[in-house]
Amino acid sequence: MSDIEQQVYSAIASVADNKTARIGPDTELIGEGRLFDSMKLVELCLALEDLGGDLGFDFDWTSDAAMSRSASMFRTAGALAAEFIGQMQRAA
Amino acid sequence: MILVTGASRGLGRAICERLVARGDSVVGLARKVAGLPFPALECDVADAVQVRAAAKRLRADEFQAGPRHALVNAAGIASMNLALTTPAGVARRIVETNLLGTIHCCQQFGPLLIRHKPARIINFSTIAVALGLKGESVYAASKAGVESFTRVFAREMADFDVTVNCIAPGPIATDLIRGVPKQQIDAVVAQQVIPRQFSPDAVCDLVELLLSPLARSISGEVLHVGGA
Numbered sequence: 636m637s638d639i640e641q642q643v644y645s646a647i648a649s650v651a652d653n654k655t656a657r658i659g660p661d662t663e664l665i666g667e668g669r670l671f672d673s674m675k676l677v678e679l680c681l682a683l684e685d686l687g688g689d690l691g692f693d694f695d696w697t698s699d700a701a702m703s704r705s706a707s708m709f710r711t712a713g714a715l716a717a718e719f720i721g722q723m724q725r726a727a
Numbered sequence: 728m729i730l731v732t733g734a735s736r737g738l739g740r741a742i743c744e745r746l747v748a749r750g751d752s753v754v755g756l757a758r759k760v761a762g763l764p765f766p767a768l769e770c771d772v773a774d775a776v777q778v779r780a781a782a783k784r785l786r787a788d789e790f791q792a793g794p795r796h797a798l799v800n801a802a803g804i805a806s807m808n809l810a811l812t813t814p815a816g817v818a819r820r821i822v823e824t825n826l827l828g829t830i831h832c833c834q835q836f837g838p839l840l841i842r843h844k845p846a847r848i849i850n851f852s853t854i855a856v857a858l859g860l861k862g863e864s865v866y867a868a869s870k871a872g873v874e875s876f877t878r879v880f881a882r883e884m885a886d887f888d889v890t891v892n893c894i895a896p897g898p899i900a901t902d903l904i905r906g907v908p909k910q911q912i913d914a915v916v917a918q919q920v921i922p923r924q925f926s927p928d929a930v931c932d933l934v935e936l937l938l939s940p941l942a943r944s945i946s947g948e949v950l951h952v953g954g955a
Contacts, residue, residue, distance in 0.1 A: 697782075
């Protein structure tokens with residue numbers, strides 16, 4: 636697991652109500668068995684915006700392109716980490 | 728920071744000037760900002776890409792300035808005409824500016840407000856919605872959308888300590904109603920609960936009321952200037 640992926644999981648864990656939940660690539664964020672409601676999802680996006688800022692890029696979750704990917708992006712923690720890392724690499 | 732759209736003229740301009748005079752940190756958004764006596768960004772709210780760019784710039788420009796944080800969506804256009812004689816392009820532009828412009832700004836600036844809660848969003852409707860004014864069908868339809876959006880968005884933002892309300896003025900003497908015959912204005916004013924034409928100051932008073940901590944329990948409401 637990369638350091639960035641771990642940081643995304645840490646952000647997920649910090650926002651989650653269930654602090655004991657173990658976050659891994661297959662952790663479901665939305666849908667059945669979800670970790671987040673819609674409010675928590677927004678808080679998570681803000682946390683990832685901060686993390687992106689710390690890493691020197693803008694994590695985009697409000698553009699048309701990002702929103703159209705949101706259903707898949709927020710499916711699991713692994714999918715979100717992959718999107719985050721993909722955006723970071725494209726910005727580099 | 729208080730962000731005001733439609734800042735170059737009309738109610739938006741009056742609101743900016745009032746807030747600046749009170750010492751608030753204000754940034755105006757308008758299609759043309761040259762010569763404005765307060766900080767402003769050029770932005771057509773009907774264009775989601777431009778609104779997103781403005782939000783990104785404000786993030787970098789430290790939105791946290793000032794003690795109060797709010798978005799005032801005062802940008803709006805009107806075309807007093809029967810629906811049957813309103814060109815499709817005009818109808819589209821009215822909806823894009825009044826309704827979609829409000830939605831774009833709420834979507835893009837909402838996250839900034841959440842970061843600086845408690846915060847306020849004030850949208851703008853019109854008395855034409857409540858009164859169903861003849862000759863304003865497209866304009867009223869766009870603003871009815873704003874009212875509906877306000878009510879629902881208020882619920883969505885409540886958990887984030889952001890209130891969302893709507894001010895619905897009657898005929899206020901601004902550029903928006905320039906050219907509307909006095910007789911027609913008087914007929915609308917006569918239908919208000921308080922049958923008197925109000926000035927932009929009355930609208931600014933309501934903005935200040937909604938920005939005040941005293942209004943923390945008010946959300947999802949439409950306030951009619953003069954009553955309707």
